[in-house]
Amino acid sequence: xxxxxxxxxxxxxxxxxxxxxxxxxxxxxxxxxxxxxxxxxxxxxxxxxxxxxxxxxxxxxxxxxxxxxxxxxxxxxxxxxxxxxxxxxxxxxxxxxxxxxxxxxxxxxxxxxxxxxxxxxxxxxxxxxxxxxxxxxxxxxxxxxxxxxxxxxxxxxxxxxxxxxxxxxxxxxxxxxxxxxxxxxxxxxxxxxxxxxxxxxxxxxxxxxxxxxxxxxxxxxxxxxxxxxxxxxxxxxxxxxxxxxxxxxxxxxxxxxxxxxxxxxxxxxxxxxxxxxxxxxxxxxxxxxxxxxxxxxxxxx
Numbered sequence: 001x002x003x004x005x006x007x008x009x010x011x012x013x014x015x016x017x018x019x020x021x022x023x024x025x026x027x028x029x030x031x032x033x034x035x036x037x038x039x040x041x042x043x044x045x046x047x048x049x050x051x052x053x054x055x056x057x058x059x060x061x062x063x064x065x066x067x068x069x070x071x072x073x074x075x076x077x078x079x080x081x082x083x084x085x086x087x088x089x090x091x092x093x094x095x096x097x098x099x100x101x102x103x104x105x106x107x108x109x110x111x112x113x114x115x116x117x118x119x120x121x122x123x124x125x126x127x128x129x130x131x132x133x134x135x136x137x138x139x140x141x142x143x144x145x146x147x148x149x150x151x152x153x154x155x156x157x158x159x160x161x162x163x164x165x166x167x168x169x170x171x172x173x174x175x176x177x178x179x180x181x182x183x184x185x186x187x188x189x190x191x192x193x194x195x196x197x198x199x200x201x202x203x204x205x206x207x208x209x210x211x212x213x214x215x216x217x218x219x220x221x222x223x224x225x226x227x228x229x230x231x232x233x234x235x236x237x238x239x240x241x242x243x244x245x246x247x248x249x250x251x252x253x254x255x256x257x258x259x260x261x262x263x264x265x266x267x268x269x270x271x272x273x274x275x276x277x278x279x280x281x282x283x284x285x286x287x288x289x290x291x292x293x294x295x296x297x298x299x300x301x
Contacts, residue, residue, distance in 0.1 A: 018088070029289075038290045039077070041069035077288040080280055122157075125150040203230050229257045 032038035042053035042063040053063035082097035120139075124131045129141035156175035163172035205223040209216040235247060236254030243251045285291045 032289060036290060039070060039073050039288050041066050041073055041287075043069060073288055077284060080284060122150060122153060126154065203227065228253075233257045 043050040043066040044053045044057040044062045057063045079097045082093040086094040132141045159171050160175045162168040209219040232250050232254035236251040
């Protein structure tokens with residue numbers, strides 16, 4: 001056997017192994033769905049609306065099988081497995097799930113923005129009587145005193161749509177520049193207040209803390225530690241003096257402070273992602289496969 005044909009045969013063998021694994025998994029899912037009822041969803045009618053059935057609803061005979069919810073559970077499980085398939089390699093199933101996620105998310109946020117922003121904040125200001133007649137019955141049909149100022153965002157929004165035209169794309173630069181400039185100015189004030197002034201205020205703390213005439217040891221240590229960490233981190237970014245001697249030692253402490261900060265921030269981010277992963281696993285093993293009984297109703301339903 002030549003060395004050039006060995007990788008091809010290994011890939012074929014690996015593909016056969018994965019095909020066998022997925023076949024066994026599919027048969028097992030079929031067994032769980034037919035004989036165990038995994039993936040089935042039951043509902044009960046509460047105040048004229050359908051809600052998830054509980055154990056007591058099932059015992060009372062008020063729980064009904066919901067084809068729509070069951071179909072949604074199976075679609076969610078399928079798309080979740082399609083996303084997980086990327087851990088093996090890029091494949092058409094992952095691309096389909098990714099396209100569905102991006103498309104549905106874009107459409108959802110477009111509809112939400114239309115009903116939560118454009119309708120109440122623009123059209124309702126310009127034509128309140130018309131909006132009241134079909135969209136927001138509870139609003140007042142009287143225009144505000146300065147209603148005509150809302151023509152400015154309407155015109156800028158129309159100019160922004162010229163981005164879709166090859167010849168008129170330059171028209172969209174004006175509203176785009178206004179959006180970027182105004183957003184940068186508004187966010188700058190917020191960042192100055194939250195990230196700079198607040199941190200400076202929290203850094204200026206008394207080193208010796210006295211409360212009711214008693215020395216607070218741990219609070220004083222905490223304030224001293226904050227001051228030392230802030231100053232050492234600032235010294236590390238002070239490049240006008242060579243980092244040797246005392247300055248070098250302080251800057252090294254600043255490096256440790258930065259590494260601890262970055263590590264804590266990264267760990268916090270990973271912890272959040274692990275929590276999301278655990279939620280998806282709970283959905284697969286509980287709502288879909290019924291392997292665990294997190295809600296206490298799987299044994300009955």
